[in-house]
Every structure is written in C-alpha cells, then in structure tokens.
Amino acid sequence: VCRCTYAAQWRSAAAAGVRRRIVLPEATDPRTLQAAGRSLDFCDVTLVCRRAELQDVRSLAKELRVPLEQMELTSVEDHSSFEHLKQQLADRRAGKKLPDCLQPLHFANMLVAAGLADGHVAGALHSSGDVVRSAFQIVGLQPGVSKVSSFFVMMPPDKDPLVFADCAVMVNPTAAELAEMADMAAVNYQSLFPDSEPRVALLSFSTKGSAKDPAVDKVIEAWELLKLRRPELICDGELQLDTALVPSVAASKAPGSPVAGKANILIFPNLESANIGYKLVQRLGNSKAVGPVLMGLQRPCNDLSRGCSTEDIEGVMVFTALQASQS
Structure with missing residues (x-):
C-alpha cells in the first residue's frame, strides 16, 4: 500500500x-x-x-x-x-x-x-x-506509565510504513523504559495499521550475542521485560538493523526469529541513534516522517x-x- x-x-x-x-x-x-x-x-x-x-x-x-x-x-x-x-x-x-x-x-x-x-x-x-x-x-501521565516517549511513522516510497521509537524524547532509556516504550509503540501501531500485526525489533549493534557490552545487555533485558509485559506480542532482540529488516541477512544471523527480516516497529537503544536514524531515512531515503507522536x-x-x-x-x-x- x-x-x-x-x-x-x-x-x-x-x-x-x-x-x-x-x-x-x-x-x-x-x-x-x-x-x-x-x-x-x-x-x-x-x-x-x-x-x-x-x-x-x-x-x-x-x-x-x-x-x-x-x-x-x-x-x-x-x-x-x-x-x-x-x-x-x-x-x-x-x-x-x-x-x-x-x-x-x-x-x-x-x-x-x-x-x-x-x-x-x-x-x-x-x-x-x-x-x-x-x-x-x-x-x-496515564496511570501506570513511568515516562513520556514518542514515535515517528516513517513512510518510504512504495514500501510498508515503519514505526521508529524514541526519536525525540528519552535520551538514554533504561531497559524497563525501553520495554514500556515498545509496548506503547505496538499499541499505537495496531491502531494506525489495524490490518497488520505489530512485529517489534529491539535494536543494537549486536545480534543474538555477537557482541558483549553493557549496552547490549540493556537491550536483552528490555526484550525479556517486554515478553513479560506482553507475552502475546511478536518481538525479538537484540537485533542489528539489517537483521531486523532484510530477510536474507535475517536467515543468516537470526534463523528462527519471529521478527528478523520482517520487523515493522524499531525500538532504538537511545535518542542519539534514533534521532540520527530517522533523519537519515527521511533525508537520504526519501521517506515521509510523521511525528513525533507522544506516548504515555x-x-x-x-x-x-x-x-x-x-x-x-x-x-x-x-x-x-x-x-x-x-x-
């Protein structure tokens, strides 16, 4: 569409x-x-x-x-x-x-x-x-929400839209805040695209243990917390961006992942990567960026x-x- x-x-x-x-x-x-x-x-x-x-x-x-x-x-x-x-x-x-x-x-x-x-x-x-x-x-804030966060809807030409979070508000979210953000992003995605199932990728510079670092540990913990919050949600982490979006890379780096190669919600580990990422896609990829839409x-x-x-x-x-x- x-x-x-x-x-x-x-x-x-x-x-x-x-x-x-x-x-x-x-x-x-x-x-x-x-x-x-x-x-x-x-x-x-x-x-x-x-x-x-x-x-x-x-x-x-x-x-x-x-x-x-x-x-x-x-x-x-x-x-x-x-x-x-x-x-x-x-x-x-x-x-x-x-x-x-x-x-x-x-x-x-x-x-x-x-x-x-x-x-x-x-x-x-x-x-x-x-x-x-x-x-x-x-x-x-809504009851039960700890922090305000945000998302952009990125609309590439002739490709399905993607949700990017958080590109505008939370500078360095904790694992718990990433999980909360991902949960709310999935809810918003479902309301905007009722005919499509949310598939959440928690992004990192590592895929399934390919690198070791406290920053990677944070994303892994966020994924585990997200599964506890929303057991029915299709989600995976930690995944590199190409693993999340490109089926051939996903088959090599994360075989069997329910998300790899077909993610439609990208949760970035911090504001720096998210803000740079959405602007690269917008300016070099000729994508329309709608947002930031605030959550919480x-x-x-x-x-x-x-x-x-x-x-x-x-x-x-x-x-x-x-x-x-x-x-």
Missing part, C-alpha cells in the same frame, strides 16, 4: 464519528495556519495566541487565504475560562511552581487537561523539550520538528484526532 493511501485512510478515519477539537498554540506561524485551514474536514480548530498577536494572526490568515471564520481564534488573556483553568492547574500541582499560564503553549495544554480541547499540536516554533515538559506538567500522556499532546512542513503539521493533527477518538 502506498503512503498516500495510508494518509487518505487515516484522514477518513479521523473524520468519521465525533469531531475532535485540536488546539494550536503557534498561530503566528504560517505553516501552522495553513495546516489549520487544510484540516477542517476532519477536526475543529482552536488557535491560541497573545492579545498583542491577534491582529498579526488575522493579517497573516488573510494573506494566506486561511478561513479564520471557520475556526476559534482566542487570546490567552481574553479567554473566559483563563482564571478558572489557572486555579484548576494550581490545585492539581498542589503547591508546585506554576508554569507561565499566559504562554500559549501552556494555555493550550490547560485547555486539553480541562477537556475544552481534545488534543494539542505544537513544535513548529518550540523545542521538543519545551513541548514535552509543558504537556507533562499540565496534562500529566493522559490526553493527546503532540510534538513537531521545527523544520516541519505544512503537510507534516497536518499529518500530526490527523494522528492527534485519531488518538483522541481512541482514548
């Missing part, structure tokens, strides 16, 4: 049933405005900015021919629920320091936490660290690369609407 077919299927799924409201706190960014205008067929949109930015947003929308009249545009200062939401956040944080609630990024998460929006997308103008930190502090939060709040395109933002908005429908 080509990547345009998957994109059309996800969009149709997001448009079906109850419409979801996605809040965008980077309304002064032209890519964000254009993505908002192109997403009205599958979601409702709230644009958030500061009061002093309202006229700039209106002028930019007029220049770009974005139909603002079909969206909600609000300034943080003028929102009717600002003081109430601020007090709610103070109560939840129980004496901890409050983030600056006047910042659109934080206020967008306040809307999501209160159920006034179903999801939030940002990162065109903010770093991943800022986006994740705000979501963690304001929206919070109570409600959907998703990140973008600051180098994102309008189409990238639109894609993450689709995923956010799908997550909201399934949560």
Whole structure:
C-alpha cells in the first residue's frame, strides 16, 4: 500500500464519528495556519495566541487565504475560562511552581487537561523539550506509565510504513523504559495499521550475542521485560538493523526469529541513534516522517520538528484526532 493511501485512510478515519477539537498554540506561524485551514474536514480548530498577536494572526490568515471564520481564534488573556483553568492547574500541582499560564503553549495544554480541547499540536516554533515538559506538567501521565516517549511513522516510497521509537524524547532509556516504550509503540501501531500485526525489533549493534557490552545487555533485558509485559506480542532482540529488516541477512544471523527480516516497529537503544536514524531515512531515503507522536500522556499532546512542513503539521493533527477518538 502506498503512503498516500495510508494518509487518505487515516484522514477518513479521523473524520468519521465525533469531531475532535485540536488546539494550536503557534498561530503566528504560517505553516501552522495553513495546516489549520487544510484540516477542517476532519477536526475543529482552536488557535491560541497573545492579545498583542491577534491582529498579526488575522493579517497573516488573510494573506494566506486561511478561513479564520471557520475556526476559534482566542487570546490567552481574553479567554473566559483563563482564571478558572489557572486555579484548576494550581490545585492539581498542589503547591508546585506554576508554569507561565499566559504562554500559549501552556494555555493550550490547560485547555486539553480541562477537556475544552481534545488534543494539542505544537513544535513548529518550540523545542521538543519545551513541548514535552509543558504537556507533562499540565496534562500529566496515564496511570501506570513511568515516562513520556514518542514515535515517528516513517513512510518510504512504495514500501510498508515503519514505526521508529524514541526519536525525540528519552535520551538514554533504561531497559524497563525501553520495554514500556515498545509496548506503547505496538499499541499505537495496531491502531494506525489495524490490518497488520505489530512485529517489534529491539535494536543494537549486536545480534543474538555477537557482541558483549553493557549496552547490549540493556537491550536483552528490555526484550525479556517486554515478553513479560506482553507475552502475546511478536518481538525479538537484540537485533542489528539489517537483521531486523532484510530477510536474507535475517536467515543468516537470526534463523528462527519471529521478527528478523520482517520487523515493522524499531525500538532504538537511545535518542542519539534514533534521532540520527530517522533523519537519515527521511533525508537520504526519501521517506515521509510523521511525528513525533507522544506516548504515555493522559490526553493527546503532540510534538513537531521545527523544520516541519505544512503537510507534516497536518499529518500530526490527523494522528492527534485519531488518538483522541481512541482514548
């Protein structure tokens, strides 16, 4: 199935049933405005900015021919629920320091936490660290989840998509965190590709004991923990990348593996390898990268690369609407 077919299927799924409201706190960014205008067929949109930015947003929308009249545009200062939401956040944080609630990024998460929006997308103008930190502090983690993590959907031309995790958030996850990440990635894969079975490869520079190192031991332990968490999940580790993806290499290096040569979810051992890996596949392999999509939060709040395109933002908005429908 080509990547345009998957994109059309996800969009149709997001448009079906109850419409979801996605809040965008980077309304002064032209890519964000254009993505908002192109997403009205599958979601409702709230644009958030500061009061002093309202006229700039209106002028930019007029220049770009974005139909603002079909969206909600609000300034943080003028929102009717600002003081109430601020007090709610103070109560939840129980004496901890409050983030600056006047910042659109934080206020967008306040809307999501209160159920006034179903999801939030940002990162065109903010770093991943800022986006994740705000979501963690304001929206919070799902019960039983230890850390926020993320995945990209990598869509090579004329090949089946792959999920890469974690390319954006966790710098050096422990074995337990890798297992948790892999578990959540498999759940998300199943929701995005219901006709395909998740097959998880925990990656390393070693395949089945070909090298000895504490870094390899961590991946082996993660695999063992993942099997305990999800006995029914098809998974294997530790595997080198070529073993995970290339059947002929898999037959030589990991014969009998249920995953080798046909993995569709790649769990990288750390952020360094994952971030470099996804960008190599994106830039040299001409693959479309959708994400990073955050995992483990109570409600959907998703990140973008600051180098994102309008189409990238639109894609993450689709995923956010799908997550909201399934949560």
